[in-house]
Amino acid sequence: MDNEFARLINAFPKELKWLLSLLHIDKQDSESQTAPSNMDWDYFLKVVKHHRVYPLVYSILKNADQDLIPDNVLHKLRSDYNRNTFHMLHLSSEMESVCKSLRNHQVLSLMLKGPVLSQELYGDLSLRTSKDLDILVPMEDVEKAEQILMDLGYEVNHEFPRILGDWKWRFHHISFFHAQKRIQLELHWRLNPEMGMEPKFHELWDRSRVSTITKYPVHFLGNEDLFLYLVSHGARHAWFRLRWLVDIDKIVHKGLDWTTLRELLQVYKSNHVGGQALLLIAALFGTEITHEMSTLIEGKLQRKLAINALAFIRTTINLCSEPHPELDKQYRRYMYRLRWGQQKWNFIMRRFYPSSTDAVMLPLPKALHFLYVPLRPFLWLLRQIKQQSSL
Known part of the structure; x- marks a missing residue:
């Protein structure tokens, strides 16, 4: 770990630094289980909960010297x-x-995360958290899969207009909720939003594996495809939860075909996010950067993105749901750096491309949908005025 990474990590709260030592995959010994003096245990629990690593932390601390950990802390972790x-x-x-x-x-599906990821990377369902089920289906089967889910009792959350075909590339999943079973599910037709380059479904299917945790065969991503997906997902969220980086640490220690992976990252313009993830697990968990990995961490962008991510990791702010003026500005700058050239161009151009929101504001017959192109700036301006007036 170089001086800049060390300086930033040393400025972390002691509770977060101790958590990092507990998660160090090769140093889960009595020394790492000794908490710093003057620990704020309530804040420690908050940090562990925020980063969604409490199952791992409990599995480590349950065998620690019971005199070192307050009873209420162990009780909360156990619960x-x-x-x-x-x-x-x-x-x-x-x-x-x-x-x-x-x-x-006749709808093929691939599990992206969830229980299969817990079993594959941790060897135990109980050691990783999952809020929901993420299922990828071919684009052409999205509507059919939606109906199947609704027949199973699922209802759509956060419905968005689909008058024009823009939803297929503006979004990458639809959220569902089963009220009786209390289960959230995301139906994906792309791995990532914003029209980034990614493997086609049939390529992912041909390289997929079958989980051993169910009687019925459940397919999930191949090893290198899984790494590509996990680093893209984690980078998009600025790695604000350590759980995502622990996943990367686990998959690296489990073993990857680095030649195949380098080719995948190169083809799908993801060298920078792959390198960012490797730099972060090296800095935070002490993961060894081998010769095979070294080419992926070279470059100023990988380093800059990794350093940027530390600012989000040190907080307990949920970037997905908690507005925070200063972090929001940092996150927008971070996301701009994260996008490679074509993605930046697409991001700009989609501002000029008609959306289904335009069609809701000004319904037109299908034969006149072409008029949404010249009308787009005026409809956008009208929406801004309405939003301001409602504040």
């Missing part, structure tokens, strides 16, 4: 661990049921 275990078993059962229903209707 969260047990609750997560039941939740993951519940998700695993539902995952099998949904994938079977999709396949029975």
Whole structure:
């Protein structure tokens, strides 16, 4: 770890620094389990919860010297661990049921994260948290898969207009919720939003693996495709949860075909996010950067993105749902750096491309949809005026 990374990490709260030492994959010994003096245990629990690593932390601390950890802290971690275990078993059962229903209707599906990721990387369903099920289907089967899910009792959350075809590239998933089972599910037709380059579904399917945690075969991403997806997802969220980086640490230690991976990252313009992730796990967890990895971390952009991410990791702010003026500005700058050339161009151009929101504001017959192109600036301006007036 070089001086700049060391300086920034040393400025982390002691509770977060101790958490990092606990998560160090090769140093889970009695020394790493000794907490710093004057620990704010309430804040420590908040940090562990925010980063969604409480199952791992409990699995480490339950064997520590009980005199070193307050009883209420272990009790809280144990309670969260047990609750997560039941939740993951519940998700695993539902995952099998949904994938079977999709396949029975001739819809192929790939699990992106969830229980299969827990078993594949951690060897135990209980050691990783998952809020929902993320399922990828071919673009041409999205509407069919939606109907299957609704027949199973799922309802769409956060519906967006789909009058024009822009939704297929402006978005990458639809969120569902099953009220009776209390399960959230995201139906994906792309790995990532914003029309970034990524493998086609049939390529991912041909390289997929079959999970061993269910009786019915559930397919999930191949090793290198999984790394590509996880680093893209984590980078897009500025790695504000350590859980995502622990996933990367696990998959690196598990082993990758680095020749194949380098080719994938090169083809899909993802060298910078792959390098960023490797730099972060090296700095935060002490993961060894081998010769095979070294070419991926070279470059100023990878380093800059990794340093930028530390500002988000040190907080307990959820970038997805908690407005924070200063971090929001940093995040917008970070996202601009993250986009490679064509993505930046697409990001700018989509501002001029008609959206289904325009069609909601000014309904036109299908034969006149071409008029949304010249009308786009005026409709956008009208929306801004309405938003300002409603404040």
